[in-house]
Amino acid sequence: MEMFKFNPLLKSILWGGEKIVPFKHLTSDQQQVGESWEISGVKDNESVVSDGEYKGWTLNKLVDTLKDKLVGKENYARFGNEFPLLVKFIDAREQLSIQVHPTDEQAQAQGLGRGKTEMWYVMESDADASLRSGLKQQITPEQYKEMVENDTITEALSEYPVKEGDVFFLPAGRIHSIGAGCFLAEIQETSDVTYRIYDFKRQDAEGNYRQLHTKEAAECIDYTVYPDYRTQYVARQNEPVELVSCPYFTTSVYDLTETMTLDYSDLDSFVIFVGLKGEGEITDAEGNTISFRAGESVLLPATATTVKVSGTVKFLESYV
The missing domain is CATH 2.60.120.10 (Jelly Rolls)
Known part of the structure; x- marks a missing residue:
């Protein structure tokens, strides 16, 4: 698909x-x-x-x-x-x-x-x-x-x-x-x-x-006080860095400088890519290819088992 x-x-x-x-x-x-x-x-x-x-x-x-x-x-x-x-x-x-x-x-x-x-x-x-x-x-x-x-x-x-x-x-x-x-x-x-x-x-x-x-x-405010509301994470290149995991979505950031294949074969969900910087291409297991750059968002169907992302591109990955 x-x-x-x-x-x-x-x-x-x-x-x-x-x-x-x-x-x-x-x-x-x-x-x-x-x-x-x-x-x-x-x-x-x-x-x-x-x-x-x-x-x-x-x-x-x-x-x-x-x-x-x-x-x-x-x-x-x-x-x-x-x-x-x-x-x-x-x-x-x-x-x-x-x-x-x-x-x-x-x-x-x-x-x-x-x-x-x-x-x-x-x-x-x-x-x-x-x-x-x-x-x-x-x-x-x-x-x-x-x-x-x-x-x-x-x-x-x-x-x-x-x-x-x-x-x-x-x-x-x-x-x-x-x-x-x-x-x-x-x-x-x-x-x-x-x-x-x-x-x-x-x-x-x-x-x-x-x-x-x-x-x-x-009636909706959570009045609990926490010491820090910023999400702490360590930025890394060419590997996923998970930012948020909750019942509504899981989001990671990728900062790619080399081609990477992402395996979704065990994931029962669509995946969204949100382009932050750079540009590249996404190729699925069926050979479909779509361009992808900063400012663009791409929806991958749940049938996408693996995708190859090439180029120099930074993006968010989200799924449910």
């Missing part, structure tokens, strides 16, 4: 920047592109196959047709015709809101489908870029509400200056915010449920404040 690329869904957002369009080698006059949804099965925001036999098909139509051959037997039994991961590039010219996401159980109790566990891989960001992840001090739900009301909630959050290669895992319930100047790849559950806690009194072009979800967020 062929490997798949998709047309990106570019999202203009009031905090969006100008990094995504050139990074993805696109010709577009679209401004303030804050997000590029690379691979998405979210209703009304489904990715569309860009070429090949299934050109023009939506991702969920692919799943509905190819079923376990695309996503794997256990994944199809678990998720049905909805693709389970959402992959994005995010460019924050301005500070994003402070927010939190519910667990699956909390989201379903509100009739919202799935919650959202996610991860960030920081790409080449501005020199002064930073982000917030997790609580740095113990607070109660009552103190949380008071801090939101008196504009001091940021004082309770851990803030990190970031550089290329930094990784943050954000399980549902972890309060967080992407800061100005951050450019990153995000891998998450297929969900668009966000509870906005604080938006820095920001107004849109019509002078309106964005909706906040202070009460809903209070």
